[in-house]
Amino acid sequence: MQATNIANPAYFHKVVDCQWACPAHTPVPEYIRLIGQGKYADAYMINWVSNVFPGVLGRTCDRPCEPACRRGRVEENNGEKPEPVAICRLKRVAADHKEGFAAMLPQPAAANGKKVACVGAGPASLSVARDLALQGYAVTVFDGEQKAGGFVRTQIPRFRLPESVIDEETGYVLNMGVTFKNGQRIESMKNLLGQGYDAIFVGCGAPRGRELEVPGRWEAKEHIHVGIDWLASVSFGHITSVGERVIVLGGGNTAMDCCRSARRLGGKDVKVVVRSGFEEMKASPWEKEDAQHEGIPILNFHVPKSVSHEGGKLTGMTFEIVKAVYDDKGKRSLIPTGEADVFIPCDTVLVAIGQENAFPWIEREAGIEFDKWGLPVLHAESFQSSLPNVFLVVTLLLAPRTSLPPWHMVMRRQCRLIAS
Ligand SMILES: Cc1cc2nc3c(=O)[nH]c(=O)nc-3n(C[C@H](O)[C@H](O)[C@H](O)COP(=O)(O)OP(=O)(O)OC[C@H]3O[C@@H](n4cnc5c(N)ncnc54)[C@H](O)[C@@H]3O)c2cc1C
Ligand code: SF4
Numbered sequence: 467m468q469a470t471n472i473a474n475p476a477y478f479h480k481v482v483d484c485q486w487a488c489p490a491h492t493p494v495p496e497y498i499r500l501i502g503q504g505k506y507a508d509a510y511m512i513n514w515v516s517n518v519f520p521g522v523l524g525r526t527c528d529r530p531c532e533p534a535c536r537r538g539r540v541e542e543n544n545g546e547k548p549e550p551v552a553i554c555r556l557k558r559v560a561a562d563h564k565e566g567f568a569a570m571l572p573q574p575a576a577a578n579g580k581k582v583a584c585v586g587a588g589p590a591s592l593s594v595a596r597d598l599a600l601q602g603y604a605v606t607v608f609d610g611e612q613k614a615g616g617f618v619r620t621q622i623p624r625f626r627l628p629e630s631v632i633d634e635e636t637g638y639v640l641n642m643g644v645t646f647k648n649g650q651r652i653e654s655m656k657n658l659l660g661q662g663y664d665a666i667f668v669g670c671g672a673p674r675g676r677e678l679e680v681p682g683r684w685e686a687k688e689h690i691h692v693g694i695d696w697l698a699s700v701s702f703g704h705i706t707s708v709g710e711r712v713i714v715l716g717g718g719n720t721a722m723d724c725c726r727s728a729r730r731l732g733g734k735d736v737k738v739v740v741r742s743g744f745e746e747m748k749a750s751p752w753e754k755e756d757a758q759h760e761g762i763p764i765l766n767f768h769v770p771k772s773v774s775h776e777g778g779k780l781t782g783m784t785f786e787i788v789k790a791v792y793d794d795k796g797k798r799s800l801i802p803t804g805e806a807d808v809f810i811p812c813d814t815v816l817v818a819i820g821q822e823n824a825f826p827w828i829e830r831e832a833g834i835e836f837d838k839w840g841l842p843v844l845h846a847e848s849f850q851s852s853l854p855n856v857f858l859v860v861t862l863l864l865a866p867r868t869s870l871p872p873w874h875m876v877m878r879r880q881c882r883l884i885a886s
Contacts, residue, residue, distance in 0.1 A: 484553060487534035490517040494531060494553055501560055507567040509560035514567075518593045518639070519618075521631040524558025526622055528750055561631070574643050575602035583608065583663040585652050588616020590669030590859045592639045599642040606663075607644055610651030614640060616671055620698040621720070623727050655828040659853075668828075668858040676820035678715065682773030686815075689780035690773065693724045693818030700727055709813025711735040713783055715770060716818035717747035722754065724816040725762045737810065738764045739783075741800060743790055769800065771807060773815070782811040834858075 470477060480486045484494040493512055500509035513520035532538070535550030580603050584591035587609035595605045613619060614636040618627070640646050652658055658666060675692035677683075683690060689709065691699075693716065699705040712733040714725040717740035728736045738757065740747055744766050747754065754764065768785035775781055785808045788800040823841060828834055835843040835852040842851050842858050851858055 483534040483536055484531040484551075488517075488531040492516040492531070497560060498551065498553070498556055501556055506560045506563035507565060507570060510564040510567050511570055513557055513560065514638075518596055519589060519635045520557050521561035521635050522589075522618055522627060524554060524556075524561050525627050525631070526618075527554050527557070529554040571638060571642075572600060574599050577604060578602035580604065580664045581606070581662065582665045582667065583658060583661070584667045584669060585658070586616060586668070586670040587611070587614035587636070587646065587648070588669055588671050589618060590616075590671075591667060592636060594667045594669065595644045596639045596642065599639070599644050605644045606647060607640070608647045608650045608652050610649065612648050614646060614648070616669075617694075620701050621694055621723070623697065623723050623730075624701070625726070625730065626723075651827075653827050655832040655834065655856075659832065659856075663855075665855045665857065668825075668856065670825070672821045672823045674822045674824045675817065676822055678770060678815075678817045678819065680770050680772050682775055685778055686773050686775035686780040688778065689813060690815040690817065693720050693816050694821060696816055697723060697727060700731065705731070707731055708733045709780075711812045712737070712814045712816065713810060713812045714738045714816045714818060716740065716820070717742055717749055717764075717766075718818060718820070719749050719753050720821075721816075721818035722749045722757050724818050725757050726760060728814070728816065729760055729762060733814070736762050737812075738762060739768045739770070739785065739810070740764060740766050741769050741788070743767060746790075746798075765810075767800070767803075768808060774809070780813060780815065782809055783815060784809050 472478075476486075482493075482495060485491055488494065493516065497509040497512040500506075500512065510520055513523075517523055531553045532550040535553065538548050538550035540548065578601065582594075582598055582603050582605050584595050584605060584607045587607050591607055592614065595607050599605050607614070609616075611620070613633075615632045619629070619632050652670075655666075673694075675694040677692065678690070693714070696705065697720070708728045708731040710733060712725070712728040712735070714721050714728065714736065716724075717738070721738055721740075725733075725736050725738050744754075744764060747764075747766075749757075758764065765785075767788050767790070769788050771784045771786050773780065773783055787803050787805045787808060789803050791799050791801050793799070825836075825840075825842065828842070830836060833853045834856060837843050844851055844858060849857055849859060
């Protein structure tokens with residue numbers, strides 16, 4: 467029998483199921499105990515050290531910690547189904563009542579003479595910026611947008627996450643001596659490499675929404691929008707209304723945000739239409755539930771076939787009805803049932819069928835190796851590129867429909883490397 471390696475901290479982490487399940491390994495029992503004692507600022511600090519954005523996460527985290535919670539297995543007097551402790555929402559409690567926290571913020575160490583550039587001001591870059599600034603690095607964060615926060619600011623609808631929470635928590639990071647060059651999109655990696663940074667961290671997210679390719683799509687393009695672009699336009703106030711009859715294509719959390727936003731912008735008949743079955747949808751169960759509570763039906767096993775229009779004005783979409791068939795290895799195929807196609811009339815279509823990473827600004831001759839799918843080749847653990855001082859997060863490879871915390875563990879590793 468092999469001896470247990472107790473030199474590996476993971477051995478101890480696994481003892482606390484929820485803490486192990488949290489991608490940032492937040493010490494859950496510790497902060498909940500502090501909340502129980504009314505020490506909200508201390509509880510917030512425990513979170514801030516671990517996951518950087520406790521107020522954001524307390525409202526939006528995908529909360530993988532909760533299915534791991536032991537109370538979910540042992541609570542017997544908790545209705546029909548035992549429920550976990552509300553770990554995520556308790557984080558929000560600490561964030562909302564943390565008076566005196568600002569005075570507890572640590573001060574950055576003395577300058578160590580090293581310069582680091584972060585591309586993007588989303589949670590990934592800001593996590594790196596926070597950790598490195600505290601260690602005395604001179605960190606410069608570039609973002610094409612005016613305000614920091616990345617997709618958390620431009621994609622997560624305001625009814626789920628107030629902007630004041632984003633301002634406050636990104637502010638804690640940017641006020642740690644970090645230089646924020648807003649409105650400055652990096653257009654050339656070669657140029658950035660020439661600016662004398664000791665290390666470059668690329669956290670530019672997954673900015674491209676996948677397109678719908680069916681007949682009629684481009685003829686009716688005025689009424690068909692890529693979900694993430696549409697959500698950003700809603701967030702910036704460029705879009706303030708929507709057609710009365712809306713079809714949202716896709717079964718992930720982006721689709722849920724699109725349909726619930728469409729409802730709030732005046733959509734009266736909003737439907738989510740999904741290729742897969744209800745159980746296989748990628749959206750979190752509570753997101754599906756919230757959409758359904760708002761009277762939004764979810765139609766499963768409908769595959770988009772064509773878009774109908776009259777002189778460019780969208781009139782509806784046709785779907786083929788399919789069913790799931792599994793082979794011996796459990797691989798799923800969607801095959802037509804033979805039923806008649808279904809036509810759904812609509813005025814607007816929102817396409818939320820996935821996202822793609824894009825790095826158009828990294829020249830292929832900059833020295834960073836890319837694979838045949840156009841993604842940078844990265845060290846499996848450190849996410850270091852083939853240029854040793856350039857680190858990248860490939861958002862979709864790490865966690866396709868992610869929540870925030872996975873970045874933080876990755877970031878920690880990258881920070882250690884940058885710092886070494
Ligand atoms: C609709 C939707 C809803 C979501 N809901 C949730 C949720 O409820 N909970 C949750 O935890 N997660 C949610 N997410 C996921 C979460 O937003 C992302 O996982 C997270 O924002 C990724 O962080 P990031 O820092 O890698 O990239 P991003 O947040 O995408 O930030 C990248 C930043 O880089 C900037 N940038 C890009 N290219 C350049 C360049 N060349 N030069 C300068 N700047 C550049 C961009 O302007 C952007 O600000 C959601 C995502 C979407 C699309
Ligand atoms: S960050 Fe998310 S996964 Fe981690 S403990 Fe908090 S709610 Fe759970």
